[in-house]
Amino acid sequence: MITQQQSKKLDLVGQVCPWPVINTVKELKKLNDGDVLEVTVDHLPSTINIPSAVKKDGHEILSSEEIDEGVFKIFIKNNNN
Amino acid sequence: MSILLDSVWLKENLNNTNFIVLDIRSPREYNSAHIPNSRLVPYDKILSFNDTASYFDVASKEQIEELLGILGVDINSTLVICGDRGGATASRLFWSLAYYGLSVKFLDISFSKWTSLGYPVTDKVEIIDNSNFTITQSTVDFKVDHEYVLSKIDDSNSILLDTRSPEEFNGTIAAGPKSGRIPNSKNFPWEIAVGDDGYIFKNIENLNTLFEKFGITKDKEIICYCQVGEKASHTFVALQICGYNNVKIYDRSFADWSTRDNLPIES
Numbered sequence: 001m002i003t004q005q006q007s008k009k010l011d012l013v014g015q016v017c018p019w020p021v022i023n024t025v026k027e028l029k030k031l032n033d034g035d036v037l038e039v040t041v042d043h044l045p046s047t048i049n050i051p052s053a054v055k056k057d058g059h060e061i062l063s064s065e066e067i068d069e070g071v072f073k074i075f076i077k078n079n080n081n
Numbered sequence: 082m083s084i085l086l087d088s089v090w091l092k093e094n095l096n097n098t099n100f101i102v103l104d105i106r107s108p109r110e111y112n113s114a115h116i117p118n119s120r121l122v123p124y125d126k127i128l129s130f131n132d133t134a135s136y137f138d139v140a141s142k143e144q145i146e147e148l149l150g151i152l153g154v155d156i157n158s159t160l161v162i163c164g165d166r167g168g169a170t171a172s173r174l175f176w177s178l179a180y181y182g183l184s185v186k187f188l189d190i191s192f193s194k195w196t197s198l199g200y201p202v203t204d205k206v207e208i209i210d211n212s213n214f215t216i217t218q219s220t221v222d223f224k225v226d227h228e229y230v231l232s233k234i235d236d237s238n239s240i241l242l243d244t245r246s247p248e249e250f251n252g253t254i255a256a257g258p259k260s261g262r263i264p265n266s267k268n269f270p271w272e273i274a275v276g277d278d279g280y281i282f283k284n285i286e287n288l289n290t291l292f293e294k295f296g297i298t299k300d301k302e303i304i305c306y307c308q309v310g311e312k313a314s315h316t317f318v319a320l321q322i323c324g325y326n327n328v329k330i331y332d333r334s335f336a337d338w339s340t341r342d343n344l345p346i347e348s
Contacts, residue, residue, distance in 0.1 A: 016167070
């Protein structure tokens, strides 16, 4: 069965460690393979913690960039094998 | 001399140029409202990291000198840390500056509390004259690495304090690639030292009672860690407030420990 790829946004602005990672991992589990999760955070350590945590589960970091002063967007391609 | 600065006193002394308030909240929050004459500290300027690392290091001496120079800090200034969200990020700033031997204090209340009390705020960003800031002091013995921690796992004279949540400590959730804790750690969830009603820390009597309850005694060396060194910094400051004088932070924390294959993890 071919699943249509979707994009989901997750706004985690205001959250601090460990919740951005926990909530990102939780959200990824709900998505289908190939879906893209767009995570917004304003807690700098999350830009390292989130990629580090999700990559070990096989998810792919498509990009991570600062979109505004102190606000970051991380795009993650889901890979729930 | 107390580490905490009384917010009532600061409110009455906002024009005292000997005290410089450093605001570590996000730029968006700072631009919206901040304490008059306070200076925004961009969080990335107090850290050293690269895209492939899973942890943060404290900024270099040169980075801190450049930052404080841009912020127009005079070598004789007393720095006052202002934060929010429980004060963990602000505590990391406090620890980083204290590590370089600088004179630093902590505003006793959060910025949210400051505003709720109706204390002065502004959205005006002052133009600051840069200074030439040079750190002349040696670093203070506040920082340890994984090898040092490993050597202390079975040392009864040291306490390894895991300041993360009980769930992270027990390994039921993980904020990184691996769950668990450093063997023989004691769990002291950092938030229990946060004060009520907007105070960054509990009062000293309650902190002392708390530390006593957890068996954290002044005759031991205390090594705090968390995931990336923020929450550990809050506990570090709380211990300093109570007069513990042998406290260190494993600043790379579990984010570093858990990505090294040869180090033991307990869960």
